[in-house]
Amino acid sequence: MSFRSWQGILVDVLAGAYAAALSYRIVCLRMVLEKEAVPVHFSEPVVYGIAGLIMAVLGLRYRCTLGAWMVDRRLPQGWRQLCLLHIGLSLLVLTVWAGWVVTRISPVDLFSPKGLESAGRLFAALLTPEIS
Numbered sequence: 722m723s724f725r726s727w728q729g730i731l732v733d734v735l736a737g738a739y740a741a742a743l744s745y746r747i748v749c750l751r752m753v754l755e756k757e758a759v760p761v762h763f764s765e766p767v768v769y770g771i772a773g774l775i776m777a778v779l780g781l782r783y784r785c786t787l788g789a790w791m792v793d794r795r796l797p798q799g800w801r802q803l804c805l806l807h808i809g810l811s812l813l814v815l816t817v818w819a820g821w822v823v824t825r826i827s828p829v830d831l832f833s834p835k836g837l838e839s840a841g842r843l844f845a846a847l848l849t850p851e852i853s
Contacts, residue, residue, distance in 0.1 A: 737773030
């Protein structure tokens with residue numbers, strides 16, 4: 722195996738561990754069980770790494786991995802391309818979802834008249850820079 726292949730495998734393991742960590746820490750604990758801050762135990766990252774390794778091996782077996790695409794920039798064809806799209810979109814949705822939960826954004830407060838007024842001032846200030 723070449724160095725580039727190992728880079729692809731490492732990307733797949735990290736992406737799988739990231740998905741496992743977000744799924745457990747954000748979706749399961751914060752959203753389903755509604756626990757605020759749970760300490761991280763030593764075994765947790767090991768489990769995430771094992772989950773990432775399993776996802777990388779499955780990706781290698783069926784030849785549709787994010788790592789191979791990121792390293793080689795070769796897009797697979799057919800159902801493998803659809804599988805790769807679903808994996809990428811799942812990671813994106815998990816990331817946005819985790820950010821939403823962690824920052825505690827309230828859509829009710831954001832779209833209320835007071836919230837829109839504050840957002841309007843913020844965007845107006847961003848769009849009119851003061852150059853001095």
